[in-house]
Amino acid sequence: MALFLWSESPSDMPSDAAWVNVANRSQFAKSGLSMKAQALTPCVQSFCSALDTKLKAKLDDLLSYLPSDSPTPKELLGVQSRNSAFDRYADAGMVEELLRDHCITCIQYVLGCVREELQSAEDKLKGHTDALNDAKLNAVLFMARLCQSLGELCPHLKQCILGKSGSTENVMRETRSSKKLGKGKAQELNPMQAKWQEVKEQFLQQSLFAYQIWSSAVIKVLVHSFTKTLLLDAAGSILATATNWDEIEIQEETETGSSVMSKIRLPVQPSWYVQCLLFSLCQEVNRVGGHALPKRTLQLLLKTCLAEVLAGYEKLVEEKQEKKEGTFPMTQNRALQLLYDLRYLNIVLTAKSEEAKTSRSKQDSRIETVTDFLEANIDPFDLDVFTPHLNSSLNRLVQRTSVLFGLLTGAENQYTNRSNNLSSQEPHNILPLASSQIRFGLLPLSMSSSRKTKSAVKNTENQTQVLPPSVVRAEEETFRPGSLFRQLATEEEDTAAPSLFKLSWLSSMTK
Structure with missing residues (x-):
């Protein structure tokens, strides 16, 4: 998949892309770039193209018995064909019904084969320990993409099932009417459209089932390695997976009332096996074209992974509660690191959707049980001192890694904290910054406009009279968005040479 996605080919862009609008392009013309955006490999494209070609041949054979959507020249002239001895369109409804039944039977046969292969x-x-390198997993992904794209890459399938209602004009009317209707209003579907929706739903269910098999195999392999490292109880293995801790100075008050500065050491990074789990999970998601995975699949992946991770922590708690002889004791430093790892995994792997909120209470209770056990191994006084510093460190870590684990964290976890004071300048920036621009807050002003503002400030200092409102507005205009374009346009207007900024398409940019 990576070789297909990240390689350039001449068919990526259509040859007429520079002068043909997207709205005027044929629905059957698909560019290579759009196929890469949907992660549809050439194998999927060839299968759908072969099926669509056969359906097109069947449809072309039956067009002689089906009335066309556009009226004939005789009908436009008002010529009636009532006296015709043979009405070739008399059985049009039966022909459409037979074609629709045969297409649905064909699709049911394809879906049955896919279902058997997936089972x-x-x-x-x-029970495969090396499932990621198994050829069966590639076949599962192929069938998932195939079911996901059959409805789109086979436009003649839709036309065969819908019949007359599958024309382009009717489709445009449906999309316009659906946009006009509110979300709460149910759209009425005719029987043919209901059958097409049923076929698309069957495609979607099989595709999601195939992606579920893939995600389960990935999680079992990765979480098995994670749990194995987590349960290692030797001192050397614990030190091998430990990361650097940060040293923080805190001010404490003694019994006499005097303040004393002391240093504490706290974890600022998760353990190596936690980072390896998340990074390997991202690698597997990107390896199969993660940008085209359904949102439901990603949410299920996160939910299942968090449940398996919690099972590993619960197993660790059970082993420590048994207190077998020869086992390494749960020290305060290890409990702090485990607590930090667990909270970080909970934040990253928690889906922020409405559907996931219902099943979150059960997982929260499991997390609380493990958290209570880990906090019991930490001194209560130290825990009160460490907790605010751990929380701030955890927030910084999630913000730093939100882009690194982008497909896992999703758009909901992206931290975009914007300061309310837009005129505040960053200390590292030596250029004057735009004060009124909201979207580009750190956009520097042009040199000439800054010179104008400096000269305007000097003039106001020398003058004792109050400036008229028009001058004040002119000064404010220099800070508005597009001031550079306006300034260049006025400078060009002063000269006799023709200016590009006088053209309509560029002058509209300054407005």
Whole structure:
């Protein structure tokens, strides 16, 4: 998939892309770049193209018995064909019904084959320890993409099922009417459209089932390695997975009332096996074209991964509560690191959707049980001192890694804290910054406009009279968005040479 996605080919852009608008382009013309955006490999494209070609041939054979959507020249002239001895359109409804039934039977046969293959692949991958390198997993992904794209890459399939209602004009009317209707209003569908919606829903369910098999196999392999490292109880293995801690100075008050500065050491990074789990998960998601994965699949991936991770922590708690002889004791430093790791994993792997909120209470109770056990191994006084510093460190870490684990964290976890004071300048920036620009807060002003403002300030200092409102507005105009374009336009207007900024398409940019 990576070789297909990140390689350039001449078919990425259509040859007429420079002068043909997207709205005027044929629905059958698909560029290579759009296929890469949907992560549809050439194998999927060739399968859908072969099926669509056969459906087109069947449809072309039956067009002689189906009335066209556009009226004939005779109908436009008002010539009636009532006296015709043979009405070739008399059985048009029966022909459409037979074509629709045969297409649906064909699709049910394809879906049945896919269902059987997915069941056998699921049974084979269940107990496989090296499932990521198994060819069956590639077949599962192929079937997932195939079911995901059959409805779109086979436009003649839709036309065969919908019949007359599958014309371009009717589709445009449907989209316009659906936009006009509110979200709460149910749109009425005719029987043909209901059948097409049912076929698309079956495609979607099979695609999601295939992606679920893939995500389960990935999580089992990765979380198995994670749990194995987590349960290692030797001192050397614990030190091998430990990360650097930060040293923080705090001010404490003694019994006499005097303040004493002391230093504490706290974790600022998760353990190595936690970082390896998240990074490997991102690698597997990107390896299969993660930008085109359904949102439901990603949410299920996060939910299942968090549940498996919690099972590993619960197993660790059980082993420590048994207190077997020869086991390494749970020290305060290790409990702090484990607590930090658990809270970080909970933030990253928690889906922020409405559907996930219902199942979050059960996981929250499991997290609280593990958290209570870890906090019991920390001194209560130290825990009160460490907690605010741990929280701030955790927030900084999530912000730093939100882009690194972008597909896992999603758009909901992206931290975009904007300061309310837009005129505040960053200490590292030596250029004057735009004060009235909201979207580009750190956009520097032009040199000439800054010179004008400096000269205007000097003139106001020398003059004792109050400036008229028009001058004040002119000074404010220099700070408005597009002031550079306006300034260049006025400078060009002073000269006799023709200016590009006088053209309509560029002058509209200054407005």
